[in-house]
Amino acid sequence: MFESISKRLxxxxxxxxxxGAGISQESGIPTFRxxxxxxxxxxxxxxxxxxxxNDNPKLVWEWYNERRKNVFSAEPNLGHKAITELEKYSKxxxxxxxxxxxxxxxxxxxxxxxxxxxxxxxxTVCNYKGETFTEFLDIPPLCACGNILRPEVVWFGEGLxxxxxxxxxxxxxxxxxxxxxxxxxxxxPANTLPIYAKQNNAILVEINPDETIMTSNMxxxxxxxxxxxLPELVSIFKQ
Ligand code: NAD
Numbered sequence: 001m002f003e004s005i006s007k008r009l010x011x012x013x014x015x016x017x018x019x020g021a022g023i024s025q026e027s028g029i030p031t032f033r034x035x036x037x038x039x040x041x042x043x044x045x046x047x048x049x050x051x052x053x054n055d056n057p058k059l060v061w062e063w064y065n066e067r068r069k070n071v072f073s074a075e076p077n078l079g080h081k082a083i084t085e086l087e088k089y090s091k092x093x094x095x096x097x098x099x100x101x102x103x104x105x106x107x108x109x110x111x112x113x114x115x116x117x118x119x120x121x122x123x124t125v126c127n128y129k130g131e132t133f134t135e136f137l138d139i140p141p142l143c144a145c146g147n148i149l150r151p152e153v154v155w156f157g158e159g160l161x162x163x164x165x166x167x168x169x170x171x172x173x174x175x176x177x178x179x180x181x182x183x184x185x186x187x188x189p190a191n192t193l194p195i196y197a198k199q200n201n202a203i204l205v206e207i208n209p210d211e212t213i214m215t216s217n218m219x220x221x222x223x224x225x226x227x228x229x230l231p232e233l234v235s236i237f238k239q
Contacts, residue, residue: 005220006236008203012176014091017083018193019226022182022208024100026077026227029070033184049156057148061139064118064151069135071099071118076106079181079226082234084108089237093171097183097190099153112168114160114190120152165189172196179233181207181226185214205233 002009009015021031032044046052053060084107086092094103094111099118103111122129125147141149154160168190172178178197185191194204194214203219206212207229215221222229 002205002220002222002233002236005203005205006239009177009233009236010239012090014093014171014175015086015177015179016171016175016193016197016202017092017094017096018172018178018180018183018190019083019094019096019098019103020181020183020185020187020190021098022184023079023096023226024074024077024098024102025182026079026225027074027100027102029074029100029102031182033186045156048153050158053150053155057140057150061136061141065135065139068118071101072133074100074102076102077227079230080106080108082230085234086237089234093175095168095171095190095193097187099151112164112171114154114164114168116151116153118151118153121149122152124148124150160189168193169196173200175200175202177205178202179205179207179230180212180214180218181230183208183212185212207233 025031047060047063080102083092083094083103087109094108096103096111096113097115099113099115101117101119119131119133121132123143123145126143126145128143129152143149172193173196175197178194180194194217197204204217206215206218206221207224207226209223209225
């Protein structure tokens with residue numbers, strides 16, 4: 001599957017993974033787009049935006065409570081684990097749009113959560129930030145200051161923390177190989193990371209059962225799931 005680029009892969013000193021919801025699909029967490037994606041059953045634009053939260057925080061928190069339950073019971077799959085195993089052979093950095101923490105649970109040591117984390121919460125008014133692994137019984141949950149707490153995730157229309165984004169660009173711009181797994185590459189600015197990698201002449205590998213809007217820019221597109229393709233990629237390093 002990877003024959004055409006196996007030499008470049010084996011020689012690579014730094015591999016950056018750009019991952020999205022699809023890499024966790026085989027852990028039982030639905031994607032937003034693609035087959036069986038959440039878009040199909042929910043109007044995510046009515047839920048994952050700051051306007052939706054301001055209009056109806058209870059509704060948005062109900063949705064996040066469900067997602068939190070799903071994430072807390074999920075385990076990393078062979079795709080997440082393969083990325084962790086690759087650390088034995090090369091420097092590996094994961095730039096993920098996911099908020100599920102499964103890369104860390106699989107043992108990846110350098111993960112930048114570009115869109116935040118579903119276990120993190122913050123106050124909408126004061127500076128309080130925290131982490132919680134239980135379901136909220138009273139929603140919307142309140143901060144000790146009396147104001148509403150929100151998930152510490154980046155919603156559609158919100159900017160990424162600038163220091164985190166700058167760090168992501170530095171990694172993208174200094175890798176030999178970028179593997180883009182399980183993302184539709186429609187969410188900005190994460191979808192510009194392959195452009196930074198190309199500035200460093202990195203090779204771009206896409207792993208996705210479906211084509212994406214950037215397929216034509218890839219050096220290699222693997223039409224497979226990440227739990228199948230990523231262990232195969234790691235096997236190249238063992239040859
Ligand atoms: P997306 O839903 O837009 O796209 C998912 C992509 O994954 C699609 O291109 C689909 O074809 C592909 N895919 C589906 N199953 C796959 C598999 N088994 N292996 C490999 N690829 C597979 O997701 P996105 O690009 O990450 O962007 C949407 C936003 O969704 C992000 O901001 C992210 O925070 C959020 N999100 C995160 C989670 C999570 O944390 N697990 C879940 C849903 C949505």
